[in-house]
Amino acid sequence: xxxxxATSQGSSRREATRQKLYEAAVTLIAEQGFSATTVDEIAxxxxxxxxxxxxxxxxxxxxxxxxxRHGVGLLTASLRQASERTARExxxxxxxxxxxxxxxxxxxxxxxxxxxxYVAELWRTNRAWQSTLLVVRQEAVAVVEGVLREGVRSGEFxxxxxxxxxxxxxxxxxxxxxxxxxxxxxxxxxxxxHSALSRLLxxxxxxxx
Numbered sequence: 221x222x223x224x225x226a227t228s229q230g231s232s233r234r235e236a237t238r239q240k241l242y243e244a245a246v247t248l249i250a251e252q253g254f255s256a257t258t259v260d261e262i263a264x265x266x267x268x269x270x271x272x273x274x275x276x277x278x279x280x281x282x283x284x285x286x287x288x289r290h291g292v293g294l295l296t297a298s299l300r301q302a303s304e305r306t307a308r309e310x311x312x313x314x315x316x317x318x319x320x321x322x323x324x325x326x327x328x329x330x331x332x333x334x335x336x337x338y339v340a341e342l343w344r345t346n347r348a349w350q351s352t353l354l355v356v357r358q359e360a361v362a363v364v365e366g367v368l369r370e371g372v373r374s375g376e377f378x379x380x381x382x383x384x385x386x387x388x389x390x391x392x393x394x395x396x397x398x399x400x401x402x403x404x405x406x407x408x409x410x411x412x413x414h415s416a417l418s419r420l421l422x423x424x425x426x427x428x429x
Contacts, residue, residue: 238276240266242287250333254284285349288341291334292356298323299363313371318421320364321394322414328398329410339395361387393417 244265248257259280263270277283302323306316328335341353364387371377394417401413 234276237266237268237272238286240268241273241276241283242290245283245287246291246331246334246337249284250336254280281348285352287334288338288349288353289356291331291338292360294331295324295327296356296360296363298327299360303363303367313367313374313376314422316367317364317390318418320367321390321417321421324391324394325398325410325414325417328395328402332399332402335395335399339399361391364390390421393420 241262244262245257248261248265257280259273260270262280262283263273266273273283277286299320302319303316306312306319341347341349342357344350347353361384365383368377368381368383368387372379372381372383397413397417401408
């Protein structure tokens with residue numbers, strides 16, 4: 221029992237350390253770029269020894285790749301939770317998509333630096349982690365695709381909907397609108413931005429005029 225408790229505590233400490241490293245890395249890389257950011261700086265910002273970085277991650281590139289996995293994983297989980305919550309409440313697929321839009325905005329409001337990095341990396345093709353980025357991106361988009369396919373099967377959405385493209389467009393809409401909000405219209409509230417995107421969803425995806 222004591223051994224199990226010690227193992228659990230050790231795992232929790234390591235996870236807390238990795239979280240500090242993620243937060244330090246994403247802040248620094250957002251400020252000055254990946255190439256200009258050093259492991260020494262990440263360690264200093266996280267308040268740990270340089271050796272701790274290498275104990276948890278083999279290199280700066282591995283740290284950033286794991287950062288992408290971690291961040292997009294959190295986004296994917298928040299989208300899935302929003303969809304499942306509306307299903308439990310017996311609401312339709314438009315409501316599920318709307319809840320996912322809000323969940324995406326909440327995530328971006330909480331992690332704006334990560335979102336900025338994620339969108340920037342989507343446009344790069346020469347990174348070692350490009351294949352990983354494509355995989356985790358598809359995991360997030362697949363959650364939206366699932367709701368759209370269910371909506372088509374139930375007759376709530378038109379069979380003419382291009383599900384993969386529509387799902388990617390919805391995710392992209394949230395990302396770009398949120399980055400514009402945080403960068404150029406910070407005076408707007410999250411509710412205000414969600415309301416605008418919700419009206420767009422209600423008018424287009426649901427097929428209403």
